[in-house]
Amino acid sequence: MSTLVIAEHDNGSLKGATLNAVTAAQALGADVDVLVAGADCGAAAEAAAKVAGVSRVLVADNAAYGHQLAENVSLLIADVGAAYDNIVAPATSNGKNTMPRVAALLDVAQISDIISVEAADTFKRPVYAGNVIATVKSSDSKKVVTVRTTAFDAAAAEGGSATVEAVDAVHDAGISAFVSEEVAESDRPELTAAPVVVSGGRGMQNGENFKLLDGIADKLGAAIGASRAAVDAGFVPNDMQVGQTGKIVAPDLYIAVGISGAIQHLAGMKDSKVIVAINKDEDAPIFQVADYGLVADLFEALPELEAKI
Amino acid sequence: MKVLVAVKRVVDYNVKVRAKADGSDVDLNNVKMSINPFCEIAVEEAVRLKEAGTATEVIAVSIGDKACQEQIRTALALGADRGIQVETEGSVEPLVVAKLLKGVVEKEQPQLVILGKQSIDGDNNQTGQMLGALTNMPQGTFASEIAVDGDKLSVTREVDGGLQTLSLNMPAIVTSDLRLNEPRYASLPNIMKAKKKPLDVYSPADLGVEVTTHLTQVSVEPPAERQAGIKVESVDELVDKLKNEAKVI
Ligand SMILES: Cc1cc2nc3c(=O)[nH]c(=O)nc-3n(C[C@H](O)[C@H](O)[C@H](O)COP(=O)(O)OP(=O)(O)OC[C@H]3O[C@@H](n4cnc5c(N)ncnc54)[C@H](O)[C@@H]3O)c2cc1C
Numbered sequence: 127m128s129t130l131v132i133a134e135h136d137n138g139s140l141k142g143a144t145l146n147a148v149t150a151a152q153a154l155g156a157d158v159d160v161l162v163a164g165a166d167c168g169a170a171a172e173a174a175a176k177v178a179g180v181s182r183v184l185v186a187d188n189a190a191y192g193h194q195l196a197e198n199v200s201l202l203i204a205d206v207g208a209a210y211d212n213i214v215a216p217a218t219s220n221g222k223n224t225m226p227r228v229a230a231l232l233d234v235a236q237i238s239d240i241i242s243v244e245a246a247d248t249f250k251r252p253v254y255a256g257n258v259i260a261t262v263k264s265s266d267s268k269k270v271v272t273v274r275t276t277a278f279d280a281a282a283a284e285g286g287s288a289t290v291e292a293v294d295a296v297h298d299a300g301i302s303a304f305v306s307e308e309v310a311e312s313d314r315p316e317l318t319a320a321p322v323v324v325s326g327g328r329g330m331q332n333g334e335n336f337k338l339l340d341g342i343a344d345k346l347g348a349a350i351g352a353s354r355a356a357v358d359a360g361f362v363p364n365d366m367q368v369g370q371t372g373k374i375v376a377p378d379l380y381i382a383v384g385i386s387g388a389i390q391h392l393a394g395m396k397d398s399k400v401i402v403a404i405n406k407d408e409d410a411p412i413f414q415v416a417d418y419g420l421v422a423d424l425f426e427a428l429p430e431l432e433a434k435i
Numbered sequence: 436m437k438v439l440v441a442v443k444r445v446v447d448y449n450v451k452v453r454a455k456a457d458g459s460d461v462d463l464n465n466v467k468m469s470i471n472p473f474c475e476i477a478v479e480e481a482v483r484l485k486e487a488g489t490a491t492e493v494i495a496v497s498i499g500d501k502a503c504q505e506q507i508r509t510a511l512a513l514g515a516d517r518g519i520q521v522e523t524e525g526s527v528e529p530l531v532v533a534k535l536l537k538g539v540v541e542k543e544q545p546q547l548v549i550l551g552k553q554s555i556d557g558d559n560n561q562t563g564q565m566l567g568a569l570t571n572m573p574q575g576t577f578a579s580e581i582a583v584d585g586d587k588l589s590v591t592r593e594v595d596g597g598l599q600t601l602s603l604n605m606p607a608i609v610t611s612d613l614r615l616n617e618p619r620y621a622s623l624p625n626i627m628k629a630k631k632k633p634l635d636v637y638s639p640a641d642l643g644v645e646v647t648t649h650l651t652q653v654s655v656e657p658p659a660e661r662q663a664g665i666k667v668e669s670v671d672e673l674v675d676k677l678k679n680e681a682k683v684i
Contacts, residue, residue, distance in 0.1 A: 219594040226564035235649035254452040261653040302573035417664035
């Protein structure tokens with residue numbers, strides 16, 4: 127048996143999500159190889175070779191893979207993955223974009239967003255916005271899986287000594303092209319990996335008021351998140367949305383400010399260790415999942431909190 | 436330009452779904468069913484393309500038992516021109532849905548297929564991408580903006596780092612994210628009109644597709660419950676609890 131993990135990276139460095147996927151892959155009980163597909167991605171491949179528990183790193187370094195276009199990368203993964211029993215990727219926007227395409231090329235099911243490996247063919251995954259956990263069993267000879275990164279510890283980034291081999295096959299479907307990207311620059315930790323997350327909702331009233339969260343986030347080394355309502359209203363960009371259809375977070379501390387606690391929001395944060403809710407409505411559903419609830423006007427509570435932590 | 440839109444009948448997003456006590460399946464007795472919210476956004480986008488003169492016809496397709504005709508009618512009330520139901524029983528896996536949609540694509544030859552990025556029951560987020568692989572069409576998933584430009588489609592996508600814009604050869608596939616548009620409400624006259632719009636029914640065999648099973652649901656269970664928390668009276672108490680009880684700051 128063997129397992130191929132698809133690396134999440136930005137060519138220059140390996141993303142943390144890869145480390146969680148490696149741990150999930152190890153639970154399948156087979157040798158773990160990592161595929162790094164990108165353009166000028168040698169540094170990411172070197173980093174992958176250092177990850178504990180990885181046997182081989184395969185590097186497909188070509189302009190066709192530079193922007194992770196699903197049309198090209200899926201052909202590559204289906205080709206390289208033909209020799210493997212399992213193909214595993216983190217459930218990042220890249221993983222979600224590419225892996226179903228890989229599975230269809232291989233004529234097998236894709237199993238999304240697993241939170242545990244029960245056996246080599248059996249997995250648990252949340253459905254219905256996490257209100258139900260389903261155990262599913264695959265009858266396919268090959269398993270194509272995406273991994274909820276918050277459900278698996280990160281493998282050690284150092285300590286491994288995998289061999290690095292080049293993959294020469296170039297798959298360029300020639301039907302899609304990268305045009306541009308708008309990437310939010312931030313000195314804060316990545317939302318999905320931050321130890322503390324402070325999120326604002328519609329109660330923040332506008333984008334300007336999100337600055338009230340900055341000082342608290344600075345002091346706690348936190349990432350800043352948001353509800354869908356705050357994103358839809360244009361207070362903050364889409365990459366900050368936490369929830370069923372946004373990002374899944376599970377920090378040690380999650381502080382929800384002016385967020386009511388809709389099912390779809392809870393789906394993205396209720397596995398946090400400690401949840402704090404600040405809301406002026408004492409009946410807001412968020413208080414049902416909060417370890418510590420403060421019924422207060424956020425415009426009074428936030429400056430005081432910033433001063434006192 | 437023909438646009439094909441896929442719609443799914445799912446539990447309404449306001450329903451808190453629970454596992455049955457025996458863990459055999461989720462309890463869907465007497466719960467409200469609706470069009471999947473992302474599919475509704477997909478329909479809206481197709482209808483806007485028609486209103487803008489870019490699309491000539493909008494076809495809404497759903498895969499499911501007879502009840503899903505209700506959601507096809509919803510799409511028709513929102514402005515789709517005609518409907519197609521592919522009649523299946525029980526739950527059908529995304530791979531099979533994609534194969535059935537491929538059959539419809541071959542019949543209808545649309546220039547654009549719009550689907551929701553995920554359905555809020557299975558939360559799989561797979562069907563559009565799978566259809567892309569099976570038809571060898573490019574995909575613009577998690578789309579927040581699309582624009583047709585000759586035989587190319589520009590798609591802006593919501594990705595982990597922010598936004599990414601791609602240029603796709605048409606025919607192409609788009610999966611909608613939340614910010615693609617805000618769907619309209621169907622007016623009463625349009626709901627009445629929708630009842631008279633054509634709706635064809637196919638079987639999987641008509642499309643040459645065998646309904647296969649790759650995954651079986653072994654059991655379902657509720658998620659780990661959180662311990663009930665407490666209300667604190669002041670910011671001082673909150674800070675004290677976080678420092679000395681939870682020890683997280
Ligand atoms: C298909 C679909 C997918 C979705 N996906 C997501 C998702 O991924 N993530 C997500 O978050 N939502 C998602 N939603 C939306 C979700 O249903 C809710 O609409 C949304 O989470 C509400 O955001 P909110 O809590 O910020 O706003 P509201 O529900 O409007 O709550 C605002 C809260 O702020 C409080 N407040 C107002 N002023 C103050 C003040 N001065 N001080 C203190 N408190 C104040 C109010 O009491 C209220 O509780 C989805 C919905 C659908 C249909």
